[in-house]
Amino acid sequence: MSTPAWxxxxxxxxxxxxxxxxxxNTAVMPANDQESxxxxxxxxxxxxxxxxxxxxxxxxxxxxxxxxxxxxxxxQTIPLTSIEGDAEILTRHFGESIFASSLLAIDRGRxxxxxxxxxxxxxxxxxxxPGLHVSLIEPNVKKCAFLREVQGxxxxxxxxxxxxxxxxxxxxxxxxxxxxxxxxxxxRRLLQWSKSVLRPQGRVILWLGVEDSNLLSRTKGWNWELxxxxxxxxxxxxxxxxxxxx
Numbered sequence: 424m425s426t427p428a429w430x431x432x433x434x435x436x437x438x439x440x441x442x443x444x445x446x447x448n449t450a451v452m453p454a455n456d457q458e459s460x461x462x463x464x465x466x467x468x469x470x471x472x473x474x475x476x477x478x479x480x481x482x483x484x485x486x487x488x489x490x491x492x493x494x495x496x497x498x499q500t501i502p503l504t505s506i507e508g509d510a511e512i513l514t515r516h517f518g519e520s521i522f523a524s525s526l527l528a529i530d531r532g533r534x535x536x537x538x539x540x541x542x543x544x545x546x547x548x549x550x551x552x553p554g555l556h557v558s559l560i561e562p563n564v565k566k567c568a569f570l571r572e573v574q575g576x577x578x579x580x581x582x583x584x585x586x587x588x589x590x591x592x593x594x595x596x597x598x599x600x601x602x603x604x605x606x607x608x609x610x611r612r613l614l615q616w617s618k619s620v621l622r623p624q625g626r627v628i629l630w631l632g633v634e635d636s637n638l639l640s641r642t643k644g645w646n647w648e649l650x651x652x653x654x655x656x657x658x659x660x661x662x663x664x665x666x667x668x669x
Contacts, residue, residue: 464484468484470514470518471514471521473514483550490573490577491512493569493576494516495509501569503540504516516547523661526628529552530552531554532599533555533556533557533600534548534556535589535599536560544628546573559582562587589616597622601626602627617666621666626663626665630659639662646666647664648663
């Protein structure tokens, strides 16, 4: 059993090997199968194109291909996604995550992904924008193990995986430029926490349903941009806000 690393101000970081958890085989795409790999990257680029202003480079597409393979393999052991088809996983998880980059400059800075689950939206944004420093906050130990595996296989630096509820994640004020959450729920509590850890001019970026966005955009103490419909979706939007000046 691996021993998790711990930092007194940052919660518990997850080890890859967890007692009682059967770890999936982590083989990656064969390096010598260049023809099928190129085709796969072309298909990934096509699936993601409605969500991007600028196409991803081949190394980024390869990282997404490997991430997708890991997600499907681990999903046989622990529940990470209810979506089974590759094309829908690419659009619903990867595409919708990276879509935020078309709405604001998010290429560098510190980003917290609250309730990260299988790594969405934080890890696709990290793949798309390597200059980001990303903290994935997730209380589930098995999901943390998966996130650590993805980080290791893809060789992602400046990624912190924190096994903690966000309310218990002790941070200095003004720690983050961006706080992201995708279908987490409990948004008013999240906004209260976010005010204490966002830097000046920091933004909250939320992936949620139209009805929730309409309710949340009335929250006092925040300046909200108009919600933006997510491509290929009729009911999901991205809502961006910042704390109002006191």
